[in-house]
Amino acid sequence: MSTREFSFVGKPGPKVDGLAKCMGLTKYADDLSLPRMAYGKLLRSSEAHARIVALDTSAAEALPGVYAVLTGEALPTQFGIMPVSQDELTLATHKVRYVGDPVAAVAAIDEETAEAACELIKVEYQPLPSVFSIAKALAPVQHAQDRIHEDFGQGGNIHKVVALEFGDTVAGFRQADHIAEDLFFYEGNTHLPMEQHSVLAQYEANGKLTVWSATQTPHYLHRALGVVLDIPMSRMRVIAPPVGGGFGGKDDPFSHELAAAKLAMITGRPVKITLTREEVFYAHRGRHPTLMWIKTGWKRDGTIAAMHCKSYLDGGAHGSYGPASIYYTGALQTSTYQVPAYKFEGVRVFTNKPPCGPKRGHGTPQARYAVEIHLDKVARQLGLNPAELRRRNLIEPHSVTVNWLEITTCGLRECLEKVSKSSGFNEKHGRLPEGQGVGLAVGAYICGAGLPIYWNALPHSEVQLKVDRSGTVTAYSGAIDIGQGSDTVLATIVAEVLGLRPGEIHLVTADTDLTPIDLGSYASRVTMMMGNAALQAARRMRDKLLAPVSRQLGLAAEQLVMKNGRVYDRDNPQQGVSFLETVQLAEAEQGPLTSVGSYTPPPKLGDYKGSGVGPSPAYSYSACVAQVHCDRETGEVRVEKIWLAHDIGQAINETLVIGQVEGGVYMGLGEALMEEYPFRTKLGTHKIPSMLDYKSPTAKDMPPVETILVKEYEERGPFGAKEVGQGPLLVVMPAVANAVYDALGVRIDELPLTAEKVLQALEKQAKGGLGRVGPKELPPFEFPAAIRVEPPEESP
Amino acid sequence: MEAEKTVLRLKINGEIFDLVAPVHKSLLEVLREELGLTGTKHGCELGECGTCTVLVNGRPVLSCLTLPIEVQGQEITTIEGVAHNGRPHPLQTAFTELGAAQCGYCTPGMILTAKALLEQTPHPSREQIQEALSGNLCRCTGYLKIFEAVELAAAQLGRSEGGNA
Ligand code: FES
Ligand code: FES
Numbered sequence: 001m002s003t004r005e006f007s008f009v010g011k012p013g014p015k016v017d018g019l020a021k022c023m024g025l026t027k028y029a030d031d032l033s034l035p036r037m038a039y040g041k042l043l044r045s046s047e048a049h050a051r052i053v054a055l056d057t058s059a060a061e062a063l064p065g066v067y068a069v070l071t072g073e074a075l076p077t078q079f080g081i082m083p084v085s086q087d088e089l090t091l092a093t094h095k096v097r098y099v100g101d102p103v104a105a106v107a108a109i110d111e112e113t114a115e116a117a118c119e120l121i122k123v124e125y126q127p128l129p130s131v132f133s134i135a136k137a138l139a140p141v142q143h144a145q146d147r148i149h150e151d152f153g154q155g156g157n158i159h160k161v162v163a164l165e166f167g168d169t170v171a172g173f174r175q176a177d178h179i180a181e182d183l184f185f186y187e188g189n190t191h192l193p194m195e196q197h198s199v200l201a202q203y204e205a206n207g208k209l210t211v212w213s214a215t216q217t218p219h220y221l222h223r224a225l226g227v228v229l230d231i232p233m234s235r236m237r238v239i240a241p242p243v244g245g246g247f248g249g250k251d252d253p254f255s256h257e258l259a260a261a262k263l264a265m266i267t268g269r270p271v272k273i274t275l276t277r278e279e280v281f282y283a284h285r286g287r288h289p290t291l292m293w294i295k296t297g298w299k300r301d302g303t304i305a306a307m308h309c310k311s312y313l314d315g316g317a318h319g320s321y322g323p324a325s326i327y328y329t330g331a332l333q334t335s336t337y338q339v340p341a342y343k344f345e346g347v348r349v350f351t352n353k354p355p356c357g358p359k360r361g362h363g364t365p366q367a368r369y370a371v372e373i374h375l376d377k378v379a380r381q382l383g384l385n386p387a388e389l390r391r392r393n394l395i396e397p398h399s400v401t402v403n404w405l406e407i408t409t410c411g412l413r414e415c416l417e418k419v420s421k422s423s424g425f426n427e428k429h430g431r432l433p434e435g436q437g438v439g440l441a442v443g444a445y446i447c448g449a450g451l452p453i454y455w456n457a458l459p460h461s462e463v464q465l466k467v468d469r470s471g472t473v474t475a476y477s478g479a480i481d482i483g484q485g486s487d488t489v490l491a492t493i494v495a496e497v498l499g500l501r502p503g504e505i506h507l508v509t510a511d512t513d514l515t516p517i518d519l520g521s522y523a524s525r526v527t528m529m530m531g532n533a534a535l536q537a538a539r540r541m542r543d544k545l546l547a548p549v550s551r552q553l554g555l556a557a558e559q560l561v562m563k564n565g566r567v568y569d570r571d572n573p574q575q576g577v578s579f580l581e582t583v584q585l586a587e588a589e590q591g592p593l594t595s596v597g598s599y600t601p602p603p604k605l606g607d608y609k610g611s612g613v614g615p616s617p618a619y620s621y622s623a624c625v626a627q628v629h630c631d632r633e634t635g636e637v638r639v640e641k642i643w644l645a646h647d648i649g650q651a652i653n654e655t656l657v658i659g660q661v662e663g664g665v666y667m668g669l670g671e672a673l674m675e676e677y678p679f680r681t682k683l684g685t686h687k688i689p690s691m692l693d694y695k696s697p698t699a700k701d702m703p704p705v706e707t708i709l710v711k712e713y714e715e716r717g718p719f720g721a722k723e724v725g726q727g728p729l730l731v732v733m734p735a736v737a738n739a740v741y742d743a744l745g746v747r748i749d750e751l752p753l754t755a756e757k758v759l760q761a762l763e764k765q766a767k768g769g770l771g772r773v774g775p776k777e778l779p780p781f782e783f784p785a786a787i788r789v790e791p792p793e794e795s796p
Numbered sequence: 797m798e799a800e801k802t803v804l805r806l807k808i809n810g811e812i813f814d815l816v817a818p819v820h821k822s823l824l825e826v827l828r829e830e831l832g833l834t835g836t837k838h839g840c841e842l843g844e845c846g847t848c849t850v851l852v853n854g855r856p857v858l859s860c861l862t863l864p865i866e867v868q869g870q871e872i873t874t875i876e877g878v879a880h881n882g883r884p885h886p887l888q889t890a891f892t893e894l895g896a897a898q899c900g901y902c903t904p905g906m907i908l909t910a911k912a913l914l915e916q917t918p919h920p921s922r923e924q925i926q927e928a929l930s931g932n933l934c935r936c937t938g939y940l941k942i943f944e945a946v947e948l949a950a951a952q953l954g955r956s957e958g959g960n961a
Contacts, residue, residue: 014892014893014895015892015895015897015898017900018891018892018893018895018897018900019884019888019889019892020900021892021897021899021900021903022884022887022888022889022891022892022897022900022903022907023835023875023876023878023879023884023888024834024835024836024874024875024876024878024904025835026900027834028837028901030834030838031828031834033829110799112799112818112820191935192935193899193901193935194837194839194845194847194899194901194902194933194934194935194936195837195839195899195901196838196839242899242900243899244837244899244900244901245898245899245901245935245936246899247935276841277839277840277841277842277844482899483898483899483900483901483936484898485898655894655895656895658895658941659895659898659936659937659941662937662938662940662941663898663935663936663937663938664938665938666937666938666939667935667938690840690842690844691839691840691842691844691845691933692842692844696933696935698930698931698933699925699926699927699929699930699932699934699939699942699943700926700927700930702926702938702939702940704940705938705940
């Protein structure tokens with residue numbers, strides 16, 4: 001199946017929206033402006049945790065050039081991305097929960113006036129005890145009013161606790177010949193998209209609200225606007241212009257979006273709010289700092305008998321995607337290895353820091369990092385090559401995991417083989433000169449979440465096509481291109497079916513007035529879900545177009561080929577008609593030519609509390625080898641090269657797939673070596689809310705990357721395709737950490753893996769110690785008894 | 797609040813623009829807000845990311861840190877002025893063909909910085925490209941396709957020069 005002939009699918013090619021971006025013509029949210037537009041600004045809390053005792057906006061209101069000042073009372077309805085995390089207010093009313101928490105909003109004639117007005121707003125705070133660490137957040141809270149959320153969570157500052165056991169882990173560990181245990185800490189970091197968040201809202205006299213926003217999830221924003229502003233969704237229009245990078249940082253509905261809309265309603269003017277870079281750090285929703293414990297039991301033959309994982313997530317001040325994030329730190333360990341018995345316990349706490357959320361990989365990079373380093377250590381303990389240990393445990397294609405994930409195709413074995421071979425891993429491992437080393441890691445990721453964010457039985461993605469007598473083909477989709485290439489995927493799929501070039505397809509995207517629903521650019525869902533919807537719509541259009549031609553030529557529709565702008569006889573290509581004639585014949589016969597397609601993921605197999613997180617139509621697989629050079633004197637780690645094999649199913653556009661791999665590697669290297677999101681623990685202020693201080697890799701830091709695509713045709717994917725936006729990132733951090741061990745014999749069980757930590761570990765090693773830097777203990781916390789789930793009969 | 801204003805005459809992409817703008821406005825703000833040249837982007841407005849790069853007399857400058865008054869009478873080039881009579885520059889086609897623009901937000905700054913490099917050093921090494929672009933952050937691509945695009949454009953420019961000679 002994977003050897004099918006395509007005109008465009010699977011080939012390298014430009015993005016359909018690429019040239020406009022390179023010419024500076026693409027209009028992002030902040031590039032829009034309207035006549036009479038006002039500029040909005042948010043006043044943000046200077047306190048980490050405090051009661052608002054008094055709020056006086058009179059001086060700000062009196063400032064010439066100020067159109068309106070908004071405070072929390074005007075928007076009393078709480079919101080949040082998940083039905084179980086409705087814990088945010090547009091503007092704080094009674095208390096603030098982190099430095100940067102929005103307290104008031106101003107609309108004014110220009111940005112400077114809006115800023116000056118914010119400074120004139122007097123807020124009197126009464127500080128409350130604040131919490132910045134996981135350990136402290138787990139401790140009981142003396143006074144209920146000191147809790148970060150008095151009405152949310154599971155007591156104290158605990159947001160949510162989960163405990164699940166699949167099969168009998170006690171028996172599993174009892175039968176094991178070897179048991180290993182490890183602790184890891186993954187520091188938080190942030191998305192840092194180059195585009196700052198921006199929104200423009202306009203309210204018309206007829207009561208219709210239009211919002212343009214730099215969002216990855218226009219549909220969820222639409223819902224939140226409806227709830228908070230108390231306007232029916234049918235009276236609103238939400239448009240997502242092309243997004244200048246998201247990585248999960250623009251997945252939530254945000255205060256600035258809701259405040260701009262309300263200010264537009266109050267002032268009767270269009271209102272734009274663009275966050276400063278510092279504010280983008282406060283909007284955050286980045287990687288959860290996560291403490292992890294893992295224990296595995298092994299049989300003599302090097303196979304896993306049982307696995308037990310615990311994770312402790314620092315959630316920051318709000319729920320956000322947190323309930324899903326916890327599960328994601330436990331759900332996918334079983335998607336790469338056969339685990340006969342598995343236990344997972346997780347807890348997410350509230351702290352007085354900007355809320356964490358779904359950064360690229362969403363909860364799985366932390367867990368993958370822990371598992372893959374742990375396996376590297378176990379391989380050594382068992383005297384096996386790390387690649388061989390993994391080979392003995394790989395998940396089988398077309399199987400069901402112990403926690404009820406349905407695995408369809410799995411190219412992991414091939415990924416592992418190919419990446420080992422092209423990197424020379426087996427020859428290099430343990431044999432490179434002092435200071436040089438190689439490390440290996442494998443991983444898997446979902447191709448879209450099986451369940452939507454809010455429960456409903458509706459399709460996750462819908463596409464419409466319109467074709468008319470001019471030969472114009474227009475595809476309408478709610479999917480939003482955040483740089484990942486969803487526009488190109490849409491155009492390529494439609495073009496492939498109709499025999500046109502991708503650049504010939506007109507696209508209308510992410511505009512709730514014009515386009516049908518797509519749930520958004522998150523969870524690596526767009527190629528799978530929008531792609532399938534597009535494929536269905538295109539095939540239906542093809543059927544409509546071919547019917548009259550088939551009659552005219554006296555040939556069965558199956559005998560006809562649509563290619564190169566023509567429709568012709570498969571066996572006699574000369575006999576045929578042009579695409580334009582085809583369209584005109586069909587329109588004459590059928591009237592307006594439209595077709596629709598939609599996609600709903602297959603139902604999940606598991607039926608336990610929490611079984612909604614992890615299921616996906618399919619899983620992508622990756623394997624990575626990192627080669628590093630470490631300097632014993634300075635502790636500096638230089639990545640010399642990355643090899644990454646990725647099971648893509650089928651590339652829709654190969655250039656874009658490789659681009660996603662390289663971008664994922666880049667972001668993974670940033671997380672591995674330098675990116676972190678630290679706080680001043682006394683003041684609760686972010687240490688580095690600027691691009692200068694938040695270290696991220698530059699052009700000089702990027703090593704060469706060799707991408708190997710494994711194409712295991714996936715029945716459920718459009719043309720066999722799977723995801724690539726997130727999976728390749730997961731394996732980079734552990735591969736680098738394992739390579740550092742191979743180079744120096746030290747274990748840095750904590751990210752980022754900085755020179756300072758390497759030196760510390762080397763010092764410990766020199767003193768005859770283990771040469772390890774990382775967490776030493778778990779905070780005292782009793783998980784509740786785990787819910788026991790029987791594994792599927794056929795599971796490993 | 798009445799901001800103090802100043803009269804400016806700017807030469808942008810070969811055209812003269814006369815305007816009155818608040819004195820404190822940066823070149824970035826004047827380009828985007830006063831002249832509607834929104835091709836120039838911003839990622840920090842503090843001189844930390846390179847996104848707002850434009851060329852002044854062929855040299856890259858950060859428009860967020862530049863006051864328009866300082867560059868009066870000089871040749872300012874923005875991304876809108878890189879194409880010639882609507883025909884994209886080889887850098888623009890190379891970036892497009894090779895997928896060097898993903899979200900595209902860093903792209904105008906990257907292309908202008910690369911253009912300045914190629915004018916100084918028509919056949920840069922990979923290291924020279926990395927060095928030249930090290931002040932322009934990109935969060936999407938991992939830079940590799942950008943390097944390749946600059947190399948491709950260099951080769952194409954070299955070829956067309958050869959053809960003209
Ligand atoms: S916007 Fe000018 S350097 Fe970032
Ligand atoms: S392409 Fe998105 S930041 Fe460079």
